[in-house]
Amino acid sequence: MVLIDTVKQVDNNSITTTLRVRDDALFSLPDKTVPAWVGIEYMAQTIAAFSGYHCLIHGKPIRLGLLLGTRHYQSEHASYPCGAMLYVHACKIIESSNDMCVFDSTIEIADTDTRQPIYSATAKINLLLPEDFNAFLNNKKLRSQENE
Template structure:
């Protein structure tokens, strides 16, 4: 049986700020709607005041960052359930990022879905991701991430 965290305005979940390390203008997600051991669904509203937004809205290429932050929220929820502070992870890259829209319009609400395809004991992960706008999938990719056991040591070159 899969443990699921669901949200009814966060029912039982901490605020997104407690799940992802992004802050201020770099945090694009509003809420983690659900998360289990393999999947997560997050919501984001495109605002005119956000970083990268121009007269057309949020550029379509930013969809990859929405995906990465949803993966971070998924990992943060796992850490939270285990009683740990959420760790820091790194976006390594993506395969086949496709976006059907040039921009996500200001005011639009995006649903971001991520599903773990592979999680290695070494911190490497691969996720199938999608962004939906008005119930229609408009962006998709496979995203590779890395979450070292000790991010500070890793950044200082002290971890193999």
């Protein structure tokens, strides 16, 4: 399920993607809106694109990650109207040696008249990006079996 449309900008610490909210999208409602809580998934997919880009330019395999949660998700809107253009920005603020990282993320919706972005949602996204995802899962399974 890919919800973002385009990577607009990416650098060493940040990324901006865009997406058009569609009425035929997975989370669209009969009233032709998408709930604002889906914004967390937009942010997570933007961060996944950031991670994938950096793996590719460094000749490494794409790393699978886990969305651990979010802190302080705040949205000015209850939903996004279908047809709206969203700009999703994520900036890495912490990357620790234990494969955890935190991104500061925002969603802006373009004003239909001026086409200028209007602030819409913010969050801090917590992720785990293990170097070897399969080894990470196997280690978790072994620990789980030991505790039984």
